Amino acid sequence: MGRIIIFTGKGGVGKTSTAAAHAVKAAKAGKKTLIVSTDMAHNLSDIFMREVREDPIEIMENLDCLEIDSNYEMNRHYEHISAAFKNMMAFKSEEDSETFEDIVVFPGIEELFSLLRIKEVYDTGAYDLIIVDCAPTGETLSLLKFPELFSWYMEKLFPIGKVAMKVLRPISKSVFKLDMPDSKAMNDIEKLYVKLGELQGLLKDRDICSIRLVTIPEKMVVEETKRNYMYMNLYNFNVDGLYINRIIPDDIDNKFFDRWKLIQGNYLNELEAAFYNIPTYKIKWYEVDINGIEGLDRIVEDSLRDENIFEVNKKVESETFEKTDTGYRLKVYVPFTNKQDFDLLESGTDIIIKIGNFKRNIPIPNVIRKYSVRSAKFEAEALCIDFVIKE
Numbered sequence: 045m046g047r048i049i050i051f052t053g054k055g056g057v058g059k060t061s062t063a064a065a066h067a068v069k070a071a072k073a074g075k076k077t078l079i080v081s082t083d084m085a086h087n088l089s090d091i092f093m094r095e096v097r098e099d100p101i102e103i104m105e106n107l108d109c110l111e112i113d114s115n116y117e118m119n120r121h122y123e124h125i126s127a128a129f130k131n132m133m134a135f136k137s138e139e140d141s142e143t144f145e146d147i148v149v150f151p152g153i154e155e156l157f158s159l160l161r162i163k164e165v166y167d168t169g170a171y172d173l174i175i176v177d178c179a180p181t182g183e184t185l186s187l188l189k190f191p192e193l194f195s196w197y198m199e200k201l202f203p204i205g206k207v208a209m210k211v212l213r214p215i216s217k218s219v220f221k222l223d224m225p226d227s228k229a230m231n232d233i234e235k236l237y238v239k240l241g242e243l244q245g246l247l248k249d250r251d252i253c254s255i256r257l258v259t260i261p262e263k264m265v266v267e268e269t270k271r272n273y274m275y276m277n278l279y280n281f282n283v284d285g286l287y288i289n290r291i292i293p294d295d296i297d298n299k300f301f302d303r304w305k306l307i308q309g310n311y312l313n314e315l316e317a318a319f320y321n322i323p324t325y326k327i328k329w330y331e332v333d334i335n336g337i338e339g340l341d342r343i344v345e346d347s348l349r350d351e352n353i354f355e356v357n358k359k360v361e362s363e364t365f366e367k368t369d370t371g372y373r374l375k376v377y378v379p380f381t382n383k384q385d386f387d388l389l390e391s392g393t394d395i396i397i398k399i400g401n402f403k404r405n406i407p408i409p410n411v412i413r414k415y416s417v418r419s420a421k422f423e424a425e426a427l428c429i430d431f432v433i434k435e
């Protein structure tokens with residue numbers, strides 16, 4: 045079974061360098077490896093000093109490289125859908141903008157198509173390991189929550205596998221005042237819906253897919269890394285590695301860096317305390333920027349010697365349903381939050397957890413449909429929601 049490791053983090057912290065160093069290490073260890081970038085800025089071409097394209101090219105023995113162009117992917121498989129979405133998204137009127145916004149807001153929807161391409165490559169079984177170098181955090185988060193959100197919206201908006209298009213057309217037009225996609229686009233939508241379900245399954249499969257966070261020991265980045273980790277857990281992804289980059293080496297003896305060393309020291313402590321339950325790797329700040337296989341080898345030699353680095357270091361289950369004496373308990377691990385940060389809603393089929401601008405719908409398993417939420421509390425960094433039988 046192949047493995048997928050996704051590197052994410054704020055802009056410029058060293059995602060591409062860290063991801064590429066892993067790729068080089070894996071290839072040298074004899075794993076058939078692909079490194080793929082979903083970032084439209086072509087950083088892999090720069091770091092490997094080769095022109096990388098939409099189809100994999102060989103960088104060295106056992107290592108291929110691919111830069112995905114999401115627009116190309118979208119048009120390749122879903123030309124009808126792309127036109128339909130453009131129409132739908134272009135639409136927005138004053139009076140019902142809120143309802144509509146709530147239903148169809150897909151900034152960066154193209155990114156989804158990059159993930160679908162990754163799944164396609166995964167399914168060929170050609171690689172032991174696929175390393176994904178992402179665009180900066182915000183986009184990655186939406187990238188990862190998309191498959192879930194999107195399937196949910198599609199179920200609400202389109203009669204997927206249920207009612208014929210003819211029936212929906214007049215209803216949707218009056219309710220949402222939007223032009224429904226034509227039947228060709230509808231076929232594409234059905235196809236996309238099925239693929240998204242499979243993609244979600246793949247990305248959340250804890251035996252296959254890991255998310256690794258890259259950060260640097262500075263205030264703003266540390267804050268964002270913690271938030272990122274919390275949301276990843278909220279969406280039930282397996283985060284099993286933290287890389288702290290650009291650490292000033294101890295032997296630097298220069299007045300300018302004295303204060304910086306203290307500052308970095310504080311944030312290193314904070315990161316280590318906060319991420320106590322996932323493996324952490326430290327990467328020093330080199331005297332030059334990182335280029336080519338030799339540059340990447342330095343990172344591997346200095347920081348990535350761990351032989352188990354490609355394994356799934358699964359330590360935390362972020363979402364569980366447990367049987368209790370009175371019913372069931374849903375536990376969602378959401379570190380670095382407080383109870384007052386949450387809004388909890390119950391719909392017929394889902395539990396909806398809102399934190400800031402993020403909303404997660406957790407489908408209630410069939411066995412629990414007869415139960416309703418009695419209480420929710422915060423315990424050991426987890427939101428615990430207790431269900432009891434409906435009266």
Ligand SMILES: Nc1ncnc2c1ncn2[C@@H]1O[C@H](COP(=O)(O)OP(=O)(O)OP(=O)(O)O)[C@@H](O)[C@H]1O
Nearest residue numbers: 055056057058059060061290328329330332333334
């Ligand atoms: N530890 C380091 N020492 C020296 N230079 C580094 C180090 N880590 C990264 N760099 C350099 O910093 C720059 C940014 O690194 P990189 O491209 O890996 O970051 P990124 O997180 O992928 O950025 P982006 O968000 O733009 O994709 C590059 O020029 C890289 O060579």
Ligand SMILES: [Mg+2]
Nearest residue numbers: 059060083087
């Ligand atoms: Mg990058």
